[in-house]
Amino acid sequence: MLRFILTRVSLVIPTFIGITLLAFFLIRLVPGDPIETMAGERGIDPARHELLRKEFGFDKPVLTQYGIYISRVLQGDLGKSIVTRESVISEFSALFPATIELALCAIFLALAIGLPAGILAAVKRNSIFDHGVMGLSLTGYSMPIFWWGLLLILLFSVQLGITPVSGRIAVQYYIEPVTGFLTIDSLLAGDFGAFKSALSHLVLPAIVLGTVPLAVIARMTRSAMLEVLGEDYIRTARAKGMAPLRVIALHALRNALIPVVTVIGLQVGVLFTGAILTETIFSWPGVGKWLIEAISRRDYPVLQGGTLLIGVVVMSVNLLVDLLYGLINPRIRHAR
Amino acid sequence: MTAETLEAPSAAVPAGTPPHPLREFWSYFSANRGAVAGLVVIVAVLLMAVFADVLSPHSPYLTNNAVFLKPPFWQEGGSLAYPLGTDAIGRDILSRLLHGARLSLVIGIVVVAIAMAAGIVLGLVAGFFKGITEIVIMRLMDIVLTMPSLLLAIVIVAILGPGLMNAMLAVAIVVLPHYVRITRAAVIGETSKDYVIAARVSGAGTLRLMFKEVLPNCAAPLIVQATLGVSTAILDAAALGFLGLGAQPPTPEWGTMLADAREFVLRAWWVVTLPGLMILITVLAFNLLGDGLRDALDPKLKR
Numbered sequence: 001m002l003r004f005i006l007t008r009v010s011l012v013i014p015t016f017i018g019i020t021l022l023a024f025f026l027i028r029l030v031p032g033d034p035i036e037t038m039a040g041e042r043g044i045d046p047a048r049h050e051l052l053r054k055e056f057g058f059d060k061p062v063l064t065q066y067g068i069y070i071s072r073v074l075q076g077d078l079g080k081s082i083v084t085r086e087s088v089i090s091e092f093s094a095l096f097p098a099t100i101e102l103a104l105c106a107i108f109l110a111l112a113i114g115l116p117a118g119i120l121a122a123v124k125r126n127s128i129f130d131h132g133v134m135g136l137s138l139t140g141y142s143m144p145i146f147w148w149g150l151l152l153i154l155l156f157s158v159q160l161g162i163t164p165v166s167g168r169i170a171v172q173y174y175i176e177p178v179t180g181f182l183t184i185d186s187l188l189a190g191d192f193g194a195f196k197s198a199l200s201h202l203v204l205p206a207i208v209l210g211t212v213p214l215a216v217i218a219r220m221t222r223s224a225m226l227e228v229l230g231e232d233y234i235r236t237a238r239a240k241g242m243a244p245l246r247v248i249a250l251h252a253l254r255n256a257l258i259p260v261v262t263v264i265g266l267q268v269g270v271l272f273t274g275a276i277l278t279e280t281i282f283s284w285p286g287v288g289k290w291l292i293e294a295i296s297r298r299d300y301p302v303l304q305g306g307t308l309l310i311g312v313v314v315m316s317v318n319l320l321v322d323l324l325y326g327l328i329n330p331r332i333r334h335a336r
Numbered sequence: 337m338t339a340e341t342l343e344a345p346s347a348a349v350p351a352g353t354p355p356h357p358l359r360e361f362w363s364y365f366s367a368n369r370g371a372v373a374g375l376v377v378i379v380a381v382l383l384m385a386v387f388a389d390v391l392s393p394h395s396p397y398l399t400n401n402a403v404f405l406k407p408p409f410w411q412e413g414g415s416l417a418y419p420l421g422t423d424a425i426g427r428d429i430l431s432r433l434l435h436g437a438r439l440s441l442v443i444g445i446v447v448v449a450i451a452m453a454a455g456i457v458l459g460l461v462a463g464f465f466k467g468i469t470e471i472v473i474m475r476l477m478d479i480v481l482t483m484p485s486l487l488l489a490i491v492i493v494a495i496l497g498p499g500l501m502n503a504m505l506a507v508a509i510v511v512l513p514h515y516v517r518i519t520r521a522a523v524i525g526e527t528s529k530d531y532v533i534a535a536r537v538s539g540a541g542t543l544r545l546m547f548k549e550v551l552p553n554c555a556a557p558l559i560v561q562a563t564l565g566v567s568t569a570i571l572d573a574a575a576l577g578f579l580g581l582g583a584q585p586p587t588p589e590w591g592t593m594l595a596d597a598r599e600f601v602l603r604a605w606w607v608v609t610l611p612g613l614m615i616l617i618t619v620l621a622f623n624l625l626g627d628g629l630r631d632a633l634d635p636k637l638k639r
Contacts, residue, residue, distance in 0.1 A: 018479035022491065029495045135370075138627070142620040144571055146578045147594055147612025150601055154609075158602055272484035277575060281598075291487070292579055295494055307483075307491055315482050 001326075008322050012315060019311035023304045024069050030300060078305035083297050088305030092287060097180025098168060099286035102278070103271045105202055106210035107264070114214045115260070118221025122229060123248060133218060140215030145274055149208040149281035156204060163204050166283035170197040201282075209278045213267045220263045224256040231255075258329060265321030269314050364632035371628020377621035385438040392431035393419070396588040400426035405604045421606045423596065429606065432588035433614055439589045440570050440618060443504055447569035448562050450508040455515020456558070460546045462516065463523025474520070477513035485510045486575060493581045500573075500589070503582035507572045511565055518561050522554030556633040563629055567622035574615050590615045 035052050053059055078088040121133040157165045168182055173194040175185045186194035229252055237247045276288035294302035365371055406422040407414040420429040462470040492506035535549045576582035577591030590611040597607035
């Protein structure tokens with residue numbers, strides 16, 4: 001087990017170096033002088049320019065510069081935003097809970113609908129229900145979610161007036177952040193008006209962000225179930241007279257869930273991609289919208305730091321899924 | 337290319353009267369109604385793209401300040417002069433959608449062509465040379481796969497500057513690892529087979545082995561991935577266009593059109609609905625076709 005953990009953890013190191021290299025070169029490959037790029041459009045006077053060049057080590061060889069960058073990163077210094085003058089890491093940690101709250105709701109939604117739909121589709125193979133689920137999930141998988149969001153706004157916010165168009169909570173509420181999740185914080189504060197407001201703001205973005213994972217989970221669950229249902233031990237269980245529901249729930253589902261769990265782990269990257277679009281459409285104040293705004297403001301330190309942080313988050317989650325998977329499934333642990 | 341590669345497996349079929357491989361392929365493929373529907377839609381979009389100039393009632397760039405946000409013809413205030421209505425600066429939506437079909441297909445094909453060409457070479461090299469070369473290539477691909485795809489594409493566009501060409505290049509880099517992995521896996525599966533050893537013994541050089549012997553036998557998974565890849569490419573390029581990082585206005589690219597339409601979501605449903613619907617239909621068609629091809633070409637599922 002220790003050997004397995006050490007191998008997996010050591011595999012992360014080249015990935016981490018790769019992500020830092022990407023972030024490191026990002027600001028150097030953007031056309032123009034990096035100091036002027038970092039200073040933004042207001043420009044910078046020559047004396048300070050020279051000072052900063054020394055401070056950032058732009059007068060040193062590239063390898064040394066990279067060394068300086070890495071040591072800054074490892075100390076948690078990711079530079080400052082050009083626009084707000086706040087440190088990148090503090091801006092990120094202020095906005096990150098909003099993205100996590102949205103992503104968790106989206107994946108929960110995807111699981112709550114996708115798992116049962118996939119199981120039922122497999123059990124009732126080739127029925128109308130099966131064809132319906134497969135058709136819908138391929139449509140969901142093909143969905144341009146930025147358009148899907150606009151459609152839902154058109155229907156639920158404009159036509160029906162049920163949900164708000166943008167933001168995280170109505171302006172009259174102020175909730176002291178405890179967990180950073182507004183739905184939980186408003187409940188902790190005992191403010192049900194705020195909770196209702198937060199929840200109604202959350203529904204549409206969660207549906208939009210959950211659509212692609214939902215489609216993937218439904219398809220994956222169905223095909224994993226179909227594979228397991230064809231196994232000999234299922235036939236044995238049926239032959240000895242076990243109730244059909246028991247066969248599906250106890251014997252089939254447990255084994256079918258293994259590939260499904262992997263797929264859920266792999267959705268983390270998909271969720272971040274979706275979050276960038278979803279947050280832009282719904283003006284959701286998370287890290288995705290923050291990065292897009294950074295681009296339009298040419299706020300390169302934010303883009304650089306944000307890319308690095310998101311890369312590290314995805315990498316860590318993937319590692320965690322890998323380790324958990326090894327813990328659950330001994331066959332993975334011992335495979336060479 | 338397809339005819340040649342599809343014929344290749346027939347060498348392994350024992351004597352008798354085997355059906356022609358293409359006919360066999362078609363019998364599997366045409367049994368899949370979804371795949372046929374996908375193919376029909378793709379042909380329709382292709383025709384739209386080819387005849388965009390003939391079919392369009394107006395120029396996609398022509399603005400007419402007499403007809404801002406005119407609704408489609410079946411709604412009150414609409415007219416057949418602008419069958420699907422006009423956008424905020426009086427351009428004909430139908431003409432823009434037709435020219436958008438041309439752009440989207442070009443995007444899909446160019447992106448897949450770039451990614452496939454680079455991916456095949458890298459995959460062949462990794463599969464053939466093993467050792468440090470393989471480790472370096474595959475680790476690099478893992479890093480690309482770790483980053484959320486759109487974020488990586490955004491970073492690349494931020495470096496290269498916004499625009500359609502750069503967006504296509506960015507999407508091609510993002511999808512590259514899939515082609516490398518598929519090629520490498522297929523190469524590793526093939527190189528231990530007798531025909532490769534026979535070719536090597538009879539003196540075939542490495543390049544000949546790579547491209548003439550092994551590559552044609554890896555074609556099936558690559559064809560499937562390429563078809564599915566077109567849909568990913570169209571979707572990702574449209575997303576970049578929507579974020580203002582892909583094709584720039586006034587280019588009639590579907591994603592860019594949606595970005596322009598965002599502020600009119602409250603009063604003009606047609607400028608928002610139609611471009612997205614085109615993206616969805618086209619992407620769905622390529623996914624259906626890809627799934628059908630996979631079922632028809634995958635020998636593991638046959639019989």
